[in-house]
């Protein structure tokens with residue numbers, strides 16, 4: 463599956479994957495086409511980052527509307543860099559759509575087999591991963607920052623879909639969206655050593671030493687990709703954007719490139 467950025471009416475940009483299975487809507491929102499101002503200009507999707515909530519709700523309405531989805535039904539979690547996966551259903555439609563306090567608490571991945579129930583997670587450099595099971599019409603969305611990636615959140619999401627919906631990893635599709643890349647994601651030696659100890663068989667693929675004292679480059683795209691393979695997904699069912707939000711912070715919000723104060727992109731998925 464090949465990543466591309468779709469230009470939608472209203473100056474909205476939406477990252478997508480060609481070849482994503484039919485029957486699903488997915489997308490990664492860009493920076494333009496919204497109503498937020500200042501550091502959040504303009505399509506900020508996060509209700510928890512100091513932006514005007516009314517502007518965020520309007521931004522969500524615009525982006526979901528451009529995808530043909532209903533903002534009133536979206537479901538979003540309070541992401542806490544944990545590894546809890548929550549199954550949601552029609553009862554949770556609208557949770558967190560307009561009020562952050564009403565989001566699904568203490569959760570970093572959502573799954574559902576409900577149709578027209580858009581799952582929305584927020585990101586600025588952390589790795590978004592979206593799942594689709596065409597056999598059971600089920601979807602998932604996971605937040606893979608370094609903590610979620612370290613905790614193998616994509617493997618836990620695939621397992622939760624198996625337990626909840628009977629999803630066979632052989633049938634499951636997953637895409638790794640725009641996120642900070644190994645080009646820009648510098649971490650201290652201590653964190654690199656924790657990853658090397660946790661994933662010893664992968665350390666040569668996920669950690670790069672550029673000779674900078676006290677620091678290494680960490681590749682969370684690759685770490686999540688290897689975890690998806692380990693979960694049993696077929697390589698041809700996994701999409702990688704390999705699109706760095708820090709390098710491309712003109713297109714996507716980037717926590718690091720924007721100096722910490724910035725908006726959030728949304729990763730959205732729904733079964734139709």
Ligand SMILES: [Zn+2]
Nearest residue numbers: 645646706709
């Ligand atoms: Zn980069």
